[in-house]
Amino acid sequence: MSTAEYAVGTVTACAFAAVLFAVLNSAEVRDTLLGIVTDALRSGG
Template sequence: MNARSNRWTATRRLRALLHGDGGMSTAEYAVGTVAAVAFASLLYDVVTGNSVKDALAGLIARGLEGGGT
């Protein structure tokens, strides 16, 4: 290898190290999407459950009564 070829190779290696693989692959997007949907589904179940509705109704009722305990 000559000096020019070595310089070109070193430049490519340095550029690869500095930039890295900045994006996600398709598989990583798929896993992230599935996790987000699962979390959204769980959150929806919690928010629409009776315990949350009862807690909010109790909070509103206490507020309308003057905040007594």
């Protein structure tokens, strides 16, 4: 790959990480994930 392709890939990866970070920090997603983990810990043992 050329340097330009690496740059485009890096920018794309950073943009994807920013979107993922925003989604995972939303209250709805956080509450859902917390509920899943809490239920799994209660049922496992």
